[in-house]
């Protein structure tokens with residue numbers, strides 16, 4: 001480490017020290033402290049382009065608190081990237097670099113970290129476990145080639161793991177399972193294996209068995225290589241760097257040896273059932289003694305079945321106690337795919353040309369937006385112009401960085417398979433496709449048209465990320481009107497970073513409205529505006545994003561007769577509204593005869609009138625869905641403007657919807673709670689009071705899993721209530737199930753409350 005290195009390193013310790021003692025630094029400030037080239041980079045190999053076969057783009061996913069962040073920190077430490085062991089409980093981890101993350105001990109934004117392990121480059125994206133941030137997980141999965149699912153070995157598969165697992169399956173991402181927390185007295189290997197089988201419907205391949213249980217857990221037996229690995233505290237420190245490896249044949253504990261031999265035989269049999277090549281090898285060359293099969297052949301077969309998603313390797317360890325993380329890193333390189341082993345249909349049209357997907361935007365006050373990109377083909381270079389297909393714009397990429405949490409390392413170019421952090425892309429938002437030029441996009445489109453008949457002129461666009469509809473909203477106000485422009489700027493930046501945050505202006509009150517995925521999501525946004533943009537805002541009460549629909553058919557006629565701009569405008573509209581399926585958005589049709597008589601501009605004006613009335617329903621002004629509109633007739637006097645036609649259609653719609661009788665639709669959430677048997681009855685009593693409907697209660701180990709649906713309006717403050725009623729022993733996950741019609745008595749109460757009568 002040179003002189004500069006010592007300076008930067010001591011800054012880093014100082015930064016951590018400040019954070020530990022409650023002095024708050026924003027992520028930008030932290031970045032300024034460290035500069036762009038951290039001196040704790042292990043080697044220059046870090047910034048060079050590795051061979052694509054040596055790259056692993058990996059995500060870590062799990063239920064909240066399973067130990068993802070702790071595991072990531074250990075990986076960084078053993079790879080030599082950090083020189084201190086971070087600890088979530090002390091708030092000084094590298095990947096959770098936002099101040100809120102350190103304070104709350106949870107991961108909010110996925111931070112991408114690049115490091116080398118032996119001969120491989122690992123790009124690792126730490127994903128959050130809290131349900132309010134599932135979009136972050138979805139975004140990360142979109143660009144990953146493989147994933148490590150971390151489990152708490154005493155809890156097995158928990159609710160959020162299931163959600164994330166399904167997301168990984170959707171993106172066809174091969175996985176490895178890591179049974180963490182083997183040091184806990186309640187850790188249970190066979191229960192965890194069974195829950196992977198039952199809940200995830202996966203085929204687990206046990207590659208290790210633990211040595212010792214609970215507090216006496218000291219290491220693992222590696223069944224593939226038939227060796228024991230034991231971590232022993234050295235006299236100086238217990239950082240898990242050193243571990244002792246011994247061939248199984250030299251292990252003294254005969255019971256353990258027998259258990260390992262049986263487990264290895266079971267593994268060989270299981271793999272042979274899934275992989276013909278391996279089965280043929282066993283039956284020809286090793287038919288006398290399956291156990292004599294070379295480890296490398298078994299390893300290759302495990303890799304093939306993992307890539308084919310026929311099975312998932314399972315490893316175990318304790319990240320907190322520094323045991324089992326190095327073999328997990330070996331397993332990532334051995335069993336998860338390189339970028340060129342993953343199939344992406346659309347990318348081939350670009351051949352050797354650049355094609356990259358922007359999967360995350362982070363706003364940095366000094367450098368403007370920083371865009372995380374996954375490069376699918378070609379080479380991305382600093383100081384070049386690139387073409388954004390979605391925005392149809394040319395952008396200048398000024399600097400290119402290898403992302404290392406909040407300390408990125410600058411580089412001049414990065415090739416296919418890598419994850420890059422680009423500076424200078426001002427218009428790019430999450431989900432955009434970036435290519436080298438408009439001409440290369442057109443060339444790819446021509447190839448796609450020729451070979452596949454894909455109808456595209458602009459270029460071939462990689463599919464983006466689906467953004468779920470926000471279910472909560474609240475008003476946000478700056479302390480003074482003078483700060484309104486600053487607040488709007490802050491919200492613009494935050495929206496580019498986080499597509500699940502929506503901001504709109506209430507047309508009646510003129511207030512700015514924040515719409516988000518949950519209580520925690522809105523709370524975090526509020527907090528970031530204060531810390532990162534220095535604006536103390538006031539949030540109105542958190543409200544549920546209801547919808548409205550109609551109960552019956554109803555027809556209405558409306559005439560608008562107005563003089564404006566020295567002209568008389570007269571228009572008469574007749575239309576009918578009808579209820580349709582709740583899930584469908586509002587539709588509008590014109591009667592054949594009426595349609596034939598209308599110009600295209602007139603049709604647009606009518607449609608505008610219908611659509612604008614769908615934005616605000618007649619009951620409480622919530623968006624309307626599940627309503628179809630048939631326009632029967634439109635009569636107008638010459639000289640009537642199109643704006644007047646739209647206005648008359650809107651008024652007529654309102655009249656018809658009022659006549660048809662309004663119905664409030666409320667978001668109903670599907671809820672999964674894991675709770676101990678002792679607290680089950682109080683949980684069910686509480687759910688009944690919240691208008692919950694229990695769908696199923698499953699037994700798992702020594703606890704119960706309750707599956708229910710509950711109206712979102714009843715779930716405010718649920719995490720605190722659940723903590724109280726279960727003495728902190730229950731966990732839950734919540735996601736939107738559907739919008740459903742509110743019961744008349746609840747709707748009446750809601751209407752009274754809004755009118756200030758209740």
Ligand SMILES: Nc1nc2c(ncn2[C@@H]2O[C@H](COP(=O)(O)OP(=O)(O)OP(=O)(O)O)[C@@H](O)[C@H]2O)c(=O)[nH]1
Nearest residue numbers: 065066067068069070088106107129181318319320
């Ligand atoms: N006993 C034990 N505790 C662990 C282990 N690994 C992590 N923990 C503890 O579990 C808690 C959660 O750890 P994190 O690493 O923050 O978990 P996470 O999955 O990243 O959590 P989120 O980011 O909030 O989703 C912390 O209190 C850790 O100290 C382990 O191997 N054994």
